[in-house]
Amino acid sequence: MRCSTISRAARLVLRASFARAGARFAQRHSTAFALALLLAMPAAEASEVQLQAPRAFGYVVGDTLTLEADIRLDPGARLDPASLPQPRKVSSWLDLVSVEITPPLGAVPAGAYRLRMTYQSFFSALEPRSLEIPPWPLTIRDGEARRTLSVPAFRFVVSPLRELVPSHGGNPMALQPDILPAPAPLGPDMKKAGLSAAVAALAALGLALAQGWRPFASGRRPLAAAAREIQRRRAEETPQAYRDALVTLHRAFDASAGRRLLKEDLGAFLEEAPALAPEREDIERLFGASRTAFFGAGIPAARSELPYADLVALSGRLARAERQMPRAALQGTVEEAP
């Protein structure tokens, strides 16, 4: 457009000089002059806007249209950010909903941009009708020079939502039934949930095994089971509770050793189960107290040797020490003997 303006100016200049100078001279030189003028002009014709438009028909009230304009600039030219359209109400039936430019207009000027404008049409047509989204001028700066590039207008056809005259009778203004919601695709989520549940269950199982929780306690972590039983009754300060605690611990040691364990066997047993060796002194005290309780002076004397609180604490320490024992050491059961 600018190019044609300049050509016209060149032609006027030519005509004036033609009038002033001799016709022959002018005729001989006019082509060269025009050529010189044309060559002197910057290569402005390179800048252009190309509209990537969607389909131009089949829109109803409320539909959005996205126009994409590819802008190519001359080297050195810059797009004026102030000339970009802003989301706004364009007309009574058209809104510009969003504007997006890539790459963003920043400090580094780019040679090409893509301007993406989303319009929404609110035109409620009674019959198919052509409408126009108006053009939009963009300002290009090249040094001091300013030019205008226009995003072209776009015509499209809007259609009515309903028949003008109902063909089957009834109220044309009646509300249509809602669209049934489509089931959300849950497959991948269900898979992930199932996997997580499996991992959680495995972890819980591992923890239960490691801690000797019920029902994994039976036999495999006998000292842990004994400690739980003793802890449960630690509030009872009766001789019977003390006696039962001793018996419970004896059974746990029996299960641990795979045979009935007597005081004289402790040395050999602690060599088999080195995890318990740090408690050797207290284990010997326990067996000593048990001897006193069952075979000697009785439970009161045993309680002065090993008070109930110490017994309860020892059972807890033994259960903790037992966790260090390898599984193989816990496989033996009394039933398998000898």
Place this chain on the structure above:
Amino acid sequence: MDVSTGADCDLALWREQALAFEREVGKVVLGQERVIRLLTIAVFARGHVLLEGDVGVGKTTLLKAMARAIGGAYARVEGTIDLMPTDLVYDARIADDGRPRIDPGPLLKRGGDLSIFFFNEINRARPQVHSLLLRLMAEGTVSAFGREEHFPHLQLFADRNRVEREETFELPAAARDRFFMEVQVATPADREARRALIFDPRFHDTERLISEVAEGLLDHRRLGEIARRIQEAIHASPTIADYTIALWDAVRAPHKAGITLPDVRMERLVQGGASPRGLSFLVRAARVRAWLEGRDMIVPEDLRAVFPEVMAHRIFLDPVYEMRRDTLAPALCRAAFDTVPVP
């Protein structure tokens, strides 16, 4: 707990002597600490002992050493197939004057002072001899010269080897039941002890070796009294009584106690035995062991330490399993201790 308090001071002193006795015998019999401990228990429980083992493992040396250390009179008889009871009691011979003479035999020669009577190869003697021994062990008496001889301090040791079975008479169950213990004497397991026994000339001459043992370490006349006092001093709690009875049940009916042995039908294994006398012997032996260990109460370890020797020979196995007694009886005892809960 220590027994050396108050009235038990004497017992503590005797315990020192008993341990010294063990050490003394241990000097000449190498690698048999367990056997020596068991025989010491038998001495202080006043029980008769049957020793079993291979030839040449030192049974006789051990008994000679013990007899010397205990003191008192000692008599010894070799069992043979033609030995008759009268040969033990009388010594029939032609005297210097050419006339037949009947003198007291090996049993009577030393009178009532006889402290150890050693019967070698008891299974070579006839049942008649066994019945004489039965009475001697049970009552400590023998009839001779029309009267009854008493042997208040007598302890009988017998031995037999299990290698030969020809021309032997198996001991009747009643006789075996009267033995306090049946002790197996095996070749020493300790390498050093074996080396010494083979290469040290000290062990080649048995007579000289025995003479190294100090004589009369224990007063054999007081042994009976001390044995009684030990039995009174060592306490047996109701729990240990229950435990002993549970063991007894387990041995008599192992299948009910949940004991299993490989390749054995447990409900057929035990036919009978483990008599009440056997159990009383067991508790007697356990008390002596507790005393030797310096305790004033019986604990399960005491029972376990003496159980095979005191009980195994009293358990009568089904004939099918009798030939495997050597392995089955100890296995059954071990299984009983591994199964019956303590306390």
